[in-house]
Amino acid sequence: MIVAVIMVVIVVASVAFHVFSPWWFSPLASNWGYIDNTLVLTFVITGAVFAAVVLFVAYCLYRFRHQEGRKASYEPENKRLEGWLTALTAGGVIAMLTPGLFVWAQYVEVPDTATDIEVIGQQWLWSFRLPGADGKLGAADNRLIGGDNTLGVSPNDPLGQDDLLIEGGELILPVDKPVRFLLRSVDVLHDFYVPEFRAKMDMIPGSVTYFWVTPTKTGTYEILCAELCGVGHSYMRGTVTVVTDEEYQEWLTSQSTFASLSS
Template sequence: MIVAVIMVVIVVASILFHFFSPWWFSPLASNWGYIDSTLVLTFAITGVVFAAVVLFVAYCLYRFRHQEGRKASYEPENKRLEGWLTAITAGGVIAMLTPGLFVWAQYVEVPETATDIEVVGQQWLWNFRLPGADGKLGSADNRLISADNTLGINNQDPLGQDDLVVEGGELYIPVDKPVRFLLRSIDVLHDFYVPEFRAKMDMIPGSVTYFWVTPTQTGTYEILCAELCGVGHSYMRGTVNVVTDEEYQEWLASQATFASLAS
């Protein structure tokens, strides 16, 4: 009986903690409210299953507790019960996965008007590259990285000469305009993550991954690495400033091009 009561208390306390907890999602600052909705739905489904299973066990402990003269019956199979459990489980899994598939389809379909910004991760620093006046990024290769070319930009590619190189972890992007982050790592696995954007993606050495976001609120947000990347992982931080288009253009004008740095 004590165990049954404890299990009921655990369920009640878990539900209360969920609704009155001091922490929840960080403020949303992008178009990815769909991801919040999907997570809430997942919490709801798994929460109901958790409560149902624990309360059922508590009920069984109470209903079938030891009593003098009571004998247990052995029933190894119950096709009706197994059928219900299979149907309910399948329904719950489908309900959790289906919204995610629709969100993922939007997540990887980048708007044609999106601005490309390359994010380069390394132990334990964020660097960035933005297109110059031609609006296009030049090619790059990790094998071209050197003390004078820390991002491995191809100096034989004319498209890369006017690329803007930002070293040190501070990035500016315009508000209410879609941005595609092209993600590249030059050493180990990293993960570019801004909690307020609700979007992130692994950075895999030897390949370029991406995601897109439309920032909806101006402000300064912290960039984190969400993939354990070594002893300095917790110090791999940067800053993304979401600003008006006028401020963004002013910031762009103050950045150095690859050609000027190379010379």
């Protein structure tokens, strides 16, 4: 009886803590509100299942508690009950996974108007490469990294000569403009993550991964590494500031090109 009461208290306390908790997502600052909705749906479904299972166990503990003269009956199987449990479980899994598939389809479908920005991760620093006047990024290869070419930009690709390089500095983005982040790691696994953008992706050495986002609010946000990448992992932080398009264009003119740094 005491155990049943404790289980009911656990359910009530868990639901109350979730509903009235002061901790929630950081304020959304991108187009990925779909991700928030999908997570909330997952919380609701898993929370309902948690409450139902625990309360059912509590009910069974009370309803079938030991009483003098009562004997347990042996029932090896109940096909009707098994059918209901299978159908409800399948329905819950489908309800959780289906929205995520639709969100993922949007996540990997980059708008044609998106600007490519390369993010380079290394222990324990964020660097960035933006297209110059030609609007295109030149080729890059980790094997080209050296003392005078720290980001591995190909000196033989004319498209890369006007690329803008930001090593360990602040990234500026225009508001309401889609951006595709091309992610490259020069050493170990990293993960580029801005909590307010809700979007992130692993950075795998030897590969170029990507995701896209449209910043929707001006402001300054922290860049985190969401993949354990070594003893300095917690210090691998950067800053991205979302500004108006006029401020963004003005900022671009003050950045150094690959040609100017390598000459």
